Amino acid sequence: MRAAVVTGPRQIVIRDVSVPQPGPGQVRVRLEGCGVCASNITPWEGPEWMTFPTDPGALGHEGWGIVDAIGPDVGSVRVGSRVATLFGNSYAEYDVGDAEALVELPPSLAGSAFPGEPLGCAMNILRRSDIHPGERIAIIGIGFLGALLVQLATHAGAEVIAISRRQSSLELARAMGASTLIPMVDHHAVIKQVAELTGAALCDRVIEATGKQWPLDMAGELVREGGRLVIAGYHQDGPRQINMQQWNWKGIDVINAHERDRNVYIRGIKEAIEAVQTGVLTPDRLYTHRYPLSRLGDALDATREHKDGFIKALVELQ
Structure with a gap:
């Protein structure tokens, strides 16, 4: 072969x-x-x-x-x-x-x-995110995984804010159901826009899907007090620094949504098959x-x- x-x-x-x-x-x-x-x-x-x-x-x-x-x-x-x-x-x-x-x-x-593995990952991240109808969800990074999560979170009844560097990715996020699109060009401008959109309440869930330091910093800024920060990006190119003072003060849950249990992967793939068959994905x-x-x-x-x-x-x- x-x-x-x-x-x-x-x-x-x-x-x-x-x-x-x-x-x-x-x-x-x-x-x-x-x-x-x-x-x-x-x-x-x-x-x-x-x-x-x-x-x-x-x-x-x-x-x-x-x-x-x-x-x-x-x-x-x-x-x-x-x-x-x-x-x-x-x-x-x-x-x-x-x-x-x-x-x-x-x-x-x-x-x-x-490709079952990444489709299953999306389903597993959705489960770990624990999204409820009516919640505001920010998704940072609209690549393959981020786009799938926009669609899944929208189907779960959330109001999705898509944040990405590229205009084509933001347009894709809109097609997948995002209600608000924010270009990721300036750290403080993004935070200000999300604060204005939410009446300073910020987001119930923030999903970081880039695997880079800056978006991880931004994710901590955008999640509300008592909210959930979900790390979906694969951070493999070196150590990361986090603002633990901020995370402590906000009392947030931080979820590493990467799985290593094969049974969980298999469950995710089976759920992805059903989601594709029904048009959810x-x-x-x-x-x-x-x-x-x-x-x-x-x-x-x-x-x-x-x-x-x-x-x-x-x-x-x-």
């Missing part, structure tokens, strides 16, 4: 390697595609902790495709099932993983791309860039550069 191998900082080769064989409790999936995650960017750039070359297919963890082989002791899935996976080497034509690390996709989603419009495996480097660069109009890249394998 063909598989991508990262050989150094921003260097990829496509190699012919042996097709992996499923062991006990495992299945093999012939991949149709794999999403490109923003968390791929730091290892792609080659930090000190990164080891090269990577395993074939490494970094790809948003795959979907068809089960084409099963190992011993697997009774939960059959050959031919179309699934979304939580496997970790899916920048390749095939990947192998535990049978418990996948979710079967219904016939109604046939032909549709379904409409992610197809967010898959703005598609690449063959041979152009994975371009897909990663596009994700890193995040130019105007870019939301999410998919690598297509069929």
